[in-house]
Amino acid sequence: MKTLPIVDHPTKAHAFVADNERTHWHDQALWFVRSKRDKQAGSVPEWEYLRSLASQIKTETIAKLGDYLSEFERNATALGATVHWAADAAEHNEIVLKILRDHETLRIVKSKSMLTEECGLNHFLEDNGIEVVDTDLGERIVQLRKETPSHIVLPAIHIRKEEVGETFHEHLGTDEGASDPQYLTEAARGHLRDKFLAGEVGITGVNFAIAETGGFVICTNEGNADLGVSLPRVHIACMGIEKIIPRFEDLAVFIRLLARSATGQPITTYTSHFHGPRDPQSELHIVLVDNGRSQLRNRSEFRDALHCIRCGACMNTCPVYRRSGGHSYSATVPGPIGSVLSPTRDSSSYKSLPYACSLCGSCTDVCPVKIPLHHQLLAWRKELVDQNLLPYSKRISMKGASILFRNPRLFTFAGWVGRKSLKWLPHGMTHNRWNTWTIARELPEPPRESFRHWYAANRKR
Amino acid sequence: MSVALFIPCYLDQFYPDVAIASLELLERLGVDVVYPDGQTCCGQPMANTGCVADCAPVAHRFVELFAAYDTIVCPSGSCTAMVRHHYGDYFADDDPQFNHVKNRTFELCEFLHDELKIQSLDVQFPHKVSIHQSCHGLRELRLGASSENMTPREDKVRNVLNLVHGIQWCTPTRSDECCGFGGTFAVNEADVSAAMGRDRVADHVSSGSEVLVSADMSCLMHLQGIIRRESIPIEVMHVAQVLVGRMPKRVSPSAS
Ligand code: SF4
Numbered sequence: 001m002k003t004l005p006i007v008d009h010p011t012k013a014h015a016f017v018a019d020n021e022r023t024h025w026h027d028q029a030l031w032f033v034r035s036k037r038d039k040q041a042g043s044v045p046e047w048e049y050l051r052s053l054a055s056q057i058k059t060e061t062i063a064k065l066g067d068y069l070s071e072f073e074r075n076a077t078a079l080g081a082t083v084h085w086a087a088d089a090a091e092h093n094e095i096v097l098k099i100l101r102d103h104e105t106l107r108i109v110k111s112k113s114m115l116t117e118e119c120g121l122n123h124f125l126e127d128n129g130i131e132v133v134d135t136d137l138g139e140r141i142v143q144l145r146k147e148t149p150s151h152i153v154l155p156a157i158h159i160r161k162e163e164v165g166e167t168f169h170e171h172l173g174t175d176e177g178a179s180d181p182q183y184l185t186e187a188a189r190g191h192l193r194d195k196f197l198a199g200e201v202g203i204t205g206v207n208f209a210i211a212e213t214g215g216f217v218i219c220t221n222e223g224n225a226d227l228g229v230s231l232p233r234v235h236i237a238c239m240g241i242e243k244i245i246p247r248f249e250d251l252a253v254f255i256r257l258l259a260r261s262a263t264g265q266p267i268t269t270y271t272s273h274f275h276g277p278r279d280p281q282s283e284l285h286i287v288l289v290d291n292g293r294s295q296l297r298n299r300s301e302f303r304d305a306l307h308c309i310r311c312g313a314c315m316n317t318c319p320v321y322r323r324s325g326g327h328s329y330s331a332t333v334p335g336p337i338g339s340v341l342s343p344t345r346d347s348s349s350y351k352s353l354p355y356a357c358s359l360c361g362s363c364t365d366v367c368p369v370k371i372p373l374h375h376q377l378l379a380w381r382k383e384l385v386d387q388n389l390l391p392y393s394k395r396i397s398m399k400g401a402s403i404l405f406r407n408p409r410l411f412t413f414a415g416w417v418g419r420k421s422l423k424w425l426p427h428g429m430t431h432n433r434w435n436t437w438t439i440a441r442e443l444p445e446p447p448r449e450s451f452r453h454w455y456a457a458n459r460k461r
Numbered sequence: 462m463s464v465a466l467f468i469p470c471y472l473d474q475f476y477p478d479v480a481i482a483s484l485e486l487l488e489r490l491g492v493d494v495v496y497p498d499g500q501t502c503c504g505q506p507m508a509n510t511g512c513v514a515d516c517a518p519v520a521h522r523f524v525e526l527f528a529a530y531d532t533i534v535c536p537s538g539s540c541t542a543m544v545r546h547h548y549g550d551y552f553a554d555d556d557p558q559f560n561h562v563k564n565r566t567f568e569l570c571e572f573l574h575d576e577l578k579i580q581s582l583d584v585q586f587p588h589k590v591s592i593h594q595s596c597h598g599l600r601e602l603r604l605g606a607s608s609e610n611m612t613p614r615e616d617k618v619r620n621v622l623n624l625v626h627g628i629q630w631c632t633p634t635r636s637d638e639c640c641g642f643g644g645t646f647a648v649n650e651a652d653v654s655a656a657m658g659r660d661r662v663a664d665h666v667s668s669g670s671e672v673l674v675s676a677d678m679s680c681l682m683h684l685q686g687i688i689r690r691e692s693i694p695i696e697v698m699h700v701a702q703v704l705v706g707r708m709p710k711r712v713s714p715s716a717s
Contacts, residue, residue, distance in 0.1 A: 010650050017652040027660070031635070038608060047611040317609060319639045323656045356650060358643030358657070359509060361600035365609035381511025390511065394645075398507045402515035405470065405502040406522060415474035436648045440655030441686025444475045451473045451480035455496050459484075 006349050007331075007342075009356040013324035027322040029157060034316040036264025037366070044256070054257055055370035057250050058307035061242075062297060068211040068244050069288065075214025079276030081284040089119035092289045096121060096203070096236055097128055099285055103234055105130065105200040111218070111225035112136040113205025114152050114310055115238050115289060118332045121203075133195040135224040137188055144171045150326025152333055153262045153312035158325050192224070202229035206239035207309070208254055209286075212247045215275040216286070219258060219268040226272050236285045237274070241293050242306040254309060257368035261311040296344050301379045305340045307369040314363035314373055320356055329353060336363035336373040343380055351389045354380035412452065419446040464494040465530035467566070469540045469679075470502035476678050482701040483536040483569055489705070490577060494534070497526055503540040508547055509644045520551040528558040532576070533566040536701050538598025538677045541568040546601050568602055569701060570676050574617040579624065584706040587627035591670035592619060593661070593684070594637040595677035604676070608637050618676050618700060625703060631670035638664075642683035658687045666695050672709050676700045 017023050041047045061068055073083045086092035092115075100108065108125070110116065110132055122132045122143070134143045138156035142149050144167050149155030156164070161179045168174040174187045204225045209216040216237060218225045229235040245251060259265045277284040297303055315321045315335030326334040331342045331350070339353035354377045363373040384390055404411050422430055423446045431438040464487065468480040480496075487494040504519035523544070527533045535541045544566045552559035573579050598604040598618070605616035622628060641647065641657025648654075662684055665673045673695055675681050681697040688695060696709045 010652065013650065014652050017656050023656060024660075041609075041611055044611075319641065319657050320650070320653050323653050323660075354511075355646070356653075358596070358639050358641055358646045358650075358654070360596035360639035360643070362596070362607070362609055362639065365600055365607050378509065378511070381509070382513050383511070385511040385513070394510060395512070398510050398512040398515045401502075401506055402512070402519060405504065405519045408499045408501055411470070411501045415470075419474060436651045437686070439651055440690060441658070441683065442689040443686065444682055447475065447477050449477065451468050451477035452496075454477055454481060455484075459496070 007329070007352060009324070009328055009352040012328040012330065013320075013356070016325040016328055017323055023323050025160070026158060026325060030154075030316045030322045033154070033264060034313070034366075037261055037313060037316065038264075040260040040264050040266060044260070050253055050257055051368055051370050054253050054309075054368060055304075055307060057245060057253065058369055059304075061244060061246055062303060062306050065241065065244070065297065068246055069241060071211040072209055072214055072244055073288075075212070076209075076216075076276070076286055077214070079214050081214070081276050081286050084285060084287045086287055086289045086291070088291045089289075092119045092238065092287055092291070093121055093124040095287050096238070097125065097130075099234070099236055100125070100130060100201060103201060105234075107131045107133070107195075107198050108201045108203055109133050109135050109196055109199035109228040109232070110203040111205065111220060111228050112139055112155070113203070113238055114149075114332060115205055115240050116203065117149065118240075118291065119238075119289070121238075133192070133199065135192055135196070135222075135228050136220070137185065137222060137224075140188060140192065141167060144168075148327070148332075150334065151312060151315055152310050153315075158327065196227050196231055199228065199232050201234040201236060202232045203236045203238065204229060206237050206243050206286075207258070208251055209239055209244050210246075210248050210251060211244055213275065215273055216243075217251065217255075218272050218274070219255075219270065220272075221263075221265075221269045223270045226270060229274075230278075233281060234283045234285070235274075235277070236287065238287045238289065241288050241290055242308070258309055258311055261313040261366070261368040292345050296341070299344070302340060302344060302376055304371045305337065305344075305376060307371050308337050308341075309369055311368055313366045313368065317362045317366045318357075319360065319362070320358065324356070329356070336377065337371065340371075340373060340376045340380065343384070347384065347387055348389060351384050354378075354384060412450070415450055419450070422446040462493065462531045463529075464492050464532045464534055465527055466494055466496045467500060467503075467527065467533050467535040467540070468496065469535065469537050471682065472536065472678055475682070476699070478707070479536060479678050479699040479701055482699070482705040482707060483534070486569075486701055486705045487534065490573075490579065492577070495530075497530070500526055503543045505540060505543045505547075506644055508543065508550075513550060517551045520548055524548070524552070524559050524562045527562050527566070531565065532572070533562065534569055534572045535566060536569040536676070536699065537679065538568045538595045538602055538604060539679055541566055541571075542597040542601035568598060568604065568676060570618045570621045571602065571604055573621050573704075574615075579621070582624040582704060584625045584704065585627045586625045586703050586706070586708075587629075588709060589629045589631050589669055589671040590622075590674055590703075591631040591633055591665045591668050591672075592622070593640060593665065593673050593675040593677075593680055594618070595675055595680050596637075596639050598676050599637055605637075608635075622674065622700060622703065631665075631668040633664040633668045633670070635664055640680045640684055642680050644679070647683055654683070655687065658683055659691070662687055662691075662693055662695065666693060671695060672703075673697045674700055674703055 150158040165179040321335040342350035504516040507516035606614040641654040
């Protein structure tokens, strides 16, 4: 497997944060979504109960994952679907390509799917001469700009409407300087309508697949998934194996949590159920993809990360994500859950992500399926130290701190030196760009004496 | 009941008045409190960096030193959370010393609220005040209700502060967003950390607050660093200082 370039989150975040205006606007936009989520969550009296229930269902599912997947395969096949299994991204892409080749397809329409993004399907198909059109509006914008999504629910959240206007002017011929969302959306609709009509195969993701029935559900707000699979005769649905849930009745729990957590809506505009191909002339293919999920399942401290229903709430709430932007994570799934998932794939490349977190714990409290995200990030830090991936300078400073804290007299002395040097050294020597703390902050004003000295002088019996 | 005061390392060295205020407060309330000699740090910097081996001896020292007392009180939510929720990594589940220390270590406001159950305080603080909720106090110790979680909870820090006379409350729009300190995070991710801190201060200032009060001095150290760098007209104080009747240095009492 080719190794990825090392992602250094602080460096990547630097450019984003430096643009103060954009950072604030990005932060406000996502905070607005989180506030809507709070209102919705607060309006469901049994919200916390639902979270516990969802978490329990997921724990059960992941424990018996193999059984539920075979049950799903049996039931889906009985409904007339063809089920494929892919061990990794490459196999997934080959399976999709083979189906397209079998139907001599040159054009596909694809609704939002983080899995195909994870597998790099678009590039793969384009390299094989197939035109891919993302039909989710945000994804289409990102696709036209040759970027990647920066958020799993709001793929174009990092782009302003003025910038969308420029992109559409260039690619769709809209008026120059136009930034009215209504006008731009209309233009995108017209453009996509033609693409829908020309699409020969529809590819979609899957939100929930139900073992008991062999059916699956796709949630969208734009109805693009329905349109994308209603016109072509062939529908390919790609899903990670963790998208399975055991029973039809479990679906209600997740549907109630998903849209509320994601965008603060009570429910997505379209919640479409698919049970086999729609008529005898049509085909339905379901590709079940592992791509590292079984590996994650084998690690007890990170297993709960498979509960994730990709609502994006942890991103919206994360104060670091809001200020550093999704691209600073260099991963399909950014934010807190992305920082847990990415290092499981490649700990060396993604070693800075578990540290891109102040451990505030907001993600853990917001997560509808109760993944202990900030504790998993902490667990990752331990693991990185075990794997010798923490930079030497940091290791050494922690070793030094440990020695200091084990020796009260040394600690007292070092504290004295620190306080005195802060007092006596010129400001420029303690506050300069080599001292990261002081780039944006003043150091504390040193007191005359430490508490332990004060106590010895004033309270010793 | 013998009560030991645990004063975290940076309070001891840089904010002794917070420690003195905590001590005076407990003494005034009639608590038999001592400051055990030889204490340093709970080990949080190492633990949060993932350096478990470097943290272990520090955690063991801590437990040995404090196991002799009935109760341990600490004027820091984050260090209390370290002992209560993260020391499990370093001790056997059934270690009696560890379990005693774990179960009997309290954050200061939590101790006043849950253990002493104080009902009144003879203290004035005629100022415009806003609370900075520390993340560890809130989401690890559950000292109050976090805005993400829908479980109703009492706000222990506010309840205790409400016993002080004359406070005029100001409310920032984001009730409990992280200030961006996060220990070594502030150094690792300096840009994001500073941006978070500036936003936090701006939110408190625009609420009309003159004194930003918190139960965690580490958040305040970071926020104060920004306040002083940017000469922002707001002051920070630890909750212990307010509870014992210290006055802000730069702000004059506001007319109520
Ligand atoms: S980790 Fe939780 S909050 Fe984050 S996307 Fe997954 S389900 Fe949503």
